[in-house]
Amino acid sequence: MPDQNAIERCLALCREARSLDGAAQLQALSALEAELAGLKGQSPRAKLSEPVIGMDPAGYITSWNDGAERLFGYTPEEAVGQHVLFLYADDDDQVAELFLEEGTSLMEVRRRKKSGEIFWASLALSMTLDEAGHPAGMVARMSEITERLSDEDKLRLHARIIEDSDQGILITDGEERIVSVNTAFTRITGYSAAEAIGKTPDLLRSGKHTADFRAQVRSAMQGAGPWQGEIFGKRKNGDVFPQSVTISVVRNDKGQITHAFSIFSDISVFKEAEARMQRLANYDTLTGLPNRALLNQLVGQALASARRSRSHGALLVINLQRFHSIYDTLGHEVGDALLGEVSARFRHVLRDEDVLARIDGDKFAVALFEIQKREHAGIVANKLLSKLDAPFEIEEHNLRIGASIGISVYPEDGMDTAALLRYADAARVRVHDNGANGYMFYSPEMNERAKEHLWFESELRRALVGNHLQLHYQPKVSLRSGRIVGAEALLRWKHPDRGMVSPGIFIPVAEETGLILELGTWVLDEACRQIRQWQDAGVDVPPVAVNLSSRQFDRHLPDRIQEVLERHGIAADRIKLEITETLLVRGPDTVIPIMNELAARGLALALDDFGTGYSSLAYLKKFPISTLKIDRAFVIGLPQEENDCAIARAIVTMGQQLRQEIVAEGVETPEQMAFLRDLGCDQLQGYLFSPPVVAGDFERMVRDGKRLNLTVTIEQRAAK
Known part of the structure; x- marks a missing residue:
């Protein structure tokens, strides 16, 4: 087998030779010759190279390789220094002139060997340049043509090439009548030779081109110059197809046009692929709607037209509500089907000239061109919202969703596509923040809020990597002993400027x-790191609770938490997980298995802000929750507000029946503490004992055994 390294060297030399000219190329070819000889087990002097002859500008030979010696019979000593004309046959002395005057670099020539034999050779000439870029000589490469075709053989060969070509070829006479077609012509067009010969090329006319365009093609057929381009042709069965065409003419010795020929290819497959690529680039694959890129293009065109006509239009940005809960609960197949149904309903509301696009996830946009007044956009928004009133029947599920819609209007709000989309989205966010279905028109104040929102997002990302975040710890205190029995880790952000x-x-x-x-x-990682540090310092800290967002709650959550615990060497009972009632909206069938797995791994779950969300008491007993936290909203009115007292009493009673620990948040006064203690509440958390503090202060509280004075009376507090 050839040495792979040698093969790679040969390839490199080939690439190098192609990039050089003249003597430098000759040198590179010589090196390639040596490598090739080595591959075949021959010496570098083996006779493998093609004949190469170097010449100065006057035509005197300056270099002569082994191939030239083998072809002509002259040694380098005999050839170098002589004028190249000594190799010419008597009737072939104008090659250099042809090359210099017409740039002809490939030609067939007659040459004479040392023996006197005259032969035909294929010759390739190239110019060499000096460092200043001026002509320095020429390099000739040639090979002997051992079997030269007769004119008859040439005609036969050319006819065979035409007939076997995979491109359609038709030839017309001076009257533009078809005189010859090849097999590919029949395959592409459906017309046999008998059906085509004698007709004009109008046989394939599709009717899709203008008179000016047809005039250009006919002009090429009449000798105005070669023409190349894409046209539409028509097959025998009536199908119209795109084709790539080259048209030119054939002249006789007198320069008169005798024939014209057309070489064409069916490019339907390429056009279809191009259309698919265009569709992938401009349309959403799930819904078939225009995507953000195409929406931007269409709105940009509409705005350009609106500047001229002074017309009005609007952009609506629509965000589906509760979609993510359905997607997370029922899976992507149901979610995708829901998006398809929503887009179909929306499309039914709109005019043909209106544009409906899916721009991101569960977010759509509608472009309304040529509206009479801004109120019309509000009417369309109401129609879109009404289309979501009826439930969506997908598989066995009966699904209901809503939407928030923001509207920007041009030219009042601007004439820039990106700005109009941003303004409409700012209005949508305002609707979403209000927590209800509906629509809202953009106002400049919303843009300021959106800018502030973007600023916070950007700065928060920097804070994550810039050590600007820290955890504070608020103690939880037993209402039986007054001791610290836990803490809640609360995230704090100290911005360098604000x-x-x-x-x-x-x-x-x-x-x-x-x-x-x-x-x-x-x-979670920072809390575990701090617990590890306290344990290494010999501080026996109670369990620390961390809050979980509903967006963190997926089937991978138990594994992620386990990985953090193991990385820091923390036992599961050192961490508690606090969740909010909004998580329960996502559906018990999805949430309960995750909760059960967390509990099975030794992690305790607390339900935060109880009573403020949407939890069903019927489901509450199914969740593996060990702690209920009474929200501060129900603590602040204790013991004066009758309703707050009733709610607190009900929560404590329910928790006791379910054998759950009860923690009251936001306790600030002895009166609140006394009332909760009398109810049987287990723990409190609030400024009465301590605000959230840094890790060092919490550690000192634990070391010092700080306790809540459960015997303090109202009179004593008033005396202070």
Whole structure:
């Protein structure tokens, strides 16, 4: 077998030779000759190379290789220094002139060997340049033509090539009548030779081209110059097909046109592939609707037209509500089918000239061109919302969803596609934040809010990598012993310029942008790291609770938490997981298995903000929850507000019946503490004992055994 390295060297030399000219190329070819000789077990002097002759500008030979010696019979000593004319046959002395005047580089010539034999050779000439780019000589490469075809053989060969070509070829005479076609012509068009000969090329006319275009083609057939392009032809069965065509003419010795020929290929397959690629680039594969790229293009064109005609239009951005819960609960097949049904209903509402696009996930956009007044966009928004009133029957599921719609209008709100989409989305966010289905028109104030939102998102991403986040720990205190029995890890963000940023501001931004997943991962990892540090320092800290977002709650959650615990060497009972009631909306069939797996791994679950969400008491007993937390909204009115007292009493009683631990949040006064203690509440968390504190302060509280004074009276507090 040939040496692979030698083969690779030969390939490199080939590439090098192709990039060079003249003497440099000759040198590279010589090196290639040596390598090839080595591959075949011959010496570098083996006679393998093609004849190559180097010449100076005057035509005197400057180099002569082994191939030239083998072909002509002259040694390098005999040839170098002589004028190249000594190799010419008597009737072939104009090659150099042809090359210099017409640029002809490939030709057949007659040459004379040392023996006197005259032979035909294939000659390739190339110019060599000096460092200044001026002509420095020529290099001739040639090979002997051992079997030269007769004119008759040439005609026969050319006819065979034409007949066997996979391109259709038709030839017309001076009157534009078809005189010859090949087999590929019949295969492509469906017309046999008998059916085509004698007709004009109009036989294939599709009727899709203008008179000007047909005039250009006919002009080429009449000798105006070769023409190449794409046209539509018509097959015998009536099908119209695209073809790539070259048209030119044949002239006789007097320069008169005797024939014209057309060489064409059926490019239907390529056009279909191009159309598929275009569709992939511009249309959503799931719904078949235009995507964001095509929407931008169409709106841009409409805005250009609107500038000229001073017309009005609107952009609507639509976000489906509750879609993610359905998608997470029932899977992507149901979710995809739902998106298809929604797009069909929306399309039914709109005019043919309106554009409906799917721009991202469960987000759609509608472009309304040529509306009379802005209120018309509101009418369309109402129609779109009404199409979501009826449930969607998908498989065995009866699904209901809503939508929030934001509207921007041009030219009032702007004449830039990206800005109009951004403005409509800002209005949509305002509707979404209000928590109801509906629509809203954009106002400049919304844009300021959107800019602030983007700023927070960007800065929050920086905070994740810039060490600007930290955990504070708020103790949980037993209402029986007054001892610290736990803590809740609360995320805090200290911005380098704005200082402490309220969680009420940045947590909603994180939820909406998906950053909550990264934040949740960071909080769990940081809490476990801190617990490990406390344990290594000999501090016996109680369990620490971390909050989970509903977006973190998927089937991979148990494994992710297990990985963090094992990485830091923390036992599962050192961590508690707090979830909110909004998580339960996603459906017990999805949530309960995940909860059960977490509980099976030794992780305790607490239901935070109980009573403020949508939880069903019928389902509550099915969830493996060990702790209920009374929301601060029901604690603040204790013990004066009758309704708050009744709610707190009901939660405590229910928790006791379900054997769940009860923790009251936001306890700030001795009166609240006393009332909750009398109810049988187990723990409190609030400023009465301590606000959230940094890790070092919480560690000191635990080391010092700080306790809540459960005997303090109202009179004593008033005296202070």
